[in-house]
Amino acid sequence: MTLLDELTAVLGPAGCLTDGLEGAKSDASGTGRTAPLALLRPATVAEVSAALAICHRHRQPVVPQGGMTGLAGGANPGPGQIALSLSRLSGVEEIDPDVPAMLVCAGTVLETAQKAAEAAGFLLPIDLGARGSAQIGGLIATNAGGLRVIRHGTTRDNLLGVEAVLADGTVLSHLNRSVKDNTGYDLRHLIAGSEGTLAVITRAVLRLRPQGPPPATALVALDGYPQVLALLRLAGARLTVSAFEAMWRDYFALNQQLANVTAFADPPAFAVIVETESGDAALGAFLEEAFEAGLITDALPAQSLADARRFWDIREGHAMDRALPHLLNLDVALPVGRLDAFAAACRARLLARYPDAHLSFFGHIGDGNLHIAVDAGSDAAHEVDRIAYGIVRDMGGSISAEHGIGLLKRDWLDHSRSPAELATMRAIKAALDPAGILNPGKVI
């Protein structure tokens, strides 16, 4: 039997597709050009295991695919590779209200899992814009960040247990449900963030949280970055902060205009959205204290959900894509105190190379995470990366705060990790996937 015959025998014809695979070419980065040889769609953990065992015997490279919402090309097939979609291995299997936690299959769409948690009276504290497509397995494999990190951490911080299948089909299952478990090496955190290169995630136990009160939101104006840092610290001391999103003047001015909103007619050096679970009264007292301490020059507390929505519209910048045809969105992290120095260096060097480029800065700065919006014309991506990641390297930062490495950042990984670290990662890869069939060419 050929490889595909063997796979079809195990997965059935609906589990091994060879036609109509356009959608399996690329993640949301749009950079994938190659259709996979076949798209496997196992419906059970046993089928994932059987399919991988067959591929392993044939030394057939396999690229795991979730909701294809990644931005680093991590799920793009290379030539001659087979794609393995987790979409059919889907559903919330159990909600344990005492822990509280959820046992969920890897192919479950995030929004589906969120709604199941909500129906049981809980919050699943992982959230991001792609919630309608992103799948739990992919979120874990990339350690997705998103909107609630400052309050509840990244995906790995909400992961209690995981089940995954190694390259040879071995099922590694530790569907732990306790916050504490010190029984040997933490394989959970090794698999989380490994972007499908060490194992294929099949199920997970995710922590749930109590449903919080509706957030109180304000947009504030500040004169400089030292004030932003002081405000962040004051917010941490006075409030339960659920978002602290900073926009540099360039980003705020452009997106206020694109969103057709006038929050601050005269765009300040920095605009910050502060969102808290502590309620309107606590937010009001905090704003007053910040104003009296000279940290902020103006503040707009949201009077309604619509108000808050307008602030977020500016921050989310959905119209940028249309306004800037060659928009790149870089995602870096540095110690929060250095973000503005980084932005200044980045602006100077990129404008020296591309005098007409659009450049603007914004970020989840409570997490040390800065995004850089760049439009330097077509075909500038590599050179923009080179310049920006060079500064990240010199300043000791991370070239990927939340998007992962995938394919697109692989060549820059040595800007954030040392030769000793890369060698250690390769040793781990060789130990867990000696034939190198799992997502080859990605990450390392």
Added chain:
Amino acid sequence: MTLLDELTAVLGPAGCLTDGLEGAKSDASGTGRTAPLALLRPATVAEVSAALAICHRHRQPVVPQGGMTGLAGGANPGPGQIALSLSRLSGVEEIDPDVPAMLVCAGTVLETAQKAAEAAGFLLPIDLGARGSAQIGGLIATNAGGLRVIRHGTTRDNLLGVEAVLADGTVLSHLNRSVKDNTGYDLRHLIAGSEGTLAVITRAVLRLRPQGPPPATALVALDGYPQVLALLRLAGARLTVSAFEAMWRDYFALNQQLANVTAFADPPAFAVIVETESGDAALGAFLEEAFEAGLITDALPAQSLADARRFWDIREGHAMDRALPHLLNLDVALPVGRLDAFAAACRARLLARYPDAHLSFFGHIGDGNLHIAVDAGSDAAHEVDRIAYGIVRDMGGSISAEHGIGLLKRDWLDHSRSPAELATMRAIKAALDPAGILNPGKVI
């Protein structure tokens, strides 16, 4: 040159001791009987690296030692082993108030680091009874739990970056200071909890938090475990909980008597200490709601720090050691909903085997962590472990919630981890320490 000559040449005579090594025989479990061949005391990361490179060349086993407060024998030398103490590699190198985070050397005593954080206006959210001796490196190596887990997680949850030295002397440094960093495999979480078998931790970046308000504390009485679970859930919804410690009647009754305190003259089925950062008013309202919902039968809000101290004296049970000469303290984790069923099964089977044994149960149950105090006479430890861990295995729990595996739990590790997981751990061990010189015989 002999091995010891080489080591002395690099570390100096004060860095390579061969006399007076009684203190290096055993951790706080008191089970170590063998003095090491030598005690290395490197004072810099470079010296740790040089010493390990020499030992690696000689294939000399090395056992890393911190404050020796572990309870699993993880730092006990075996015959012919050399001990490597981090005590001289000590000190807080930097506090970054913006992140906020602390760069600290591995040999720093926890209490010293806590005080440095406090002096800078922050809280280091790792705390446990052994704070006066336990060292940062050991806390990370064992992923220590302790008193603040329900609020701030275990040690790994407060670890942003780590520097460690591999068996061959390679320095692996990633002193990251951002909450987000998705650049390849998470070596930090692999090293944390590996109990000195993969690398020797030399420095770390730990998250700091704002200093919270003084806690409000209450001791409450409950009639059954379903009420305990319901109270835990209500507390999570209404309060910022900093402790939720349950005592089964057997534990509460004994320790109330030993502590010479009368909190509840008629010991209830369960007594729970609830501690919160939400303040006395919120705690009062919560207790009222719990009482009206029939969850609690009595409540004693602490009126003073001395009141709270008395409640904690009962919980900490410091007099048990003297009252029970052969006291064992087991440390397991299960999904929180199953803890009482576990306690019942454990009680039944241990009393069937040891009818006169003392048995009592208490735990950080918000974390799914149960401790079992057992005195079944001398030489009962192995048989008690066998019975208790057998039930843990059957109920799908963890044989070590926070104490780690070390030497004493190694033979039971397969009760919590599958053959596939153990094989994967061994593959990782072989990849990072192919000569097997780092803490051989521990964990796996």
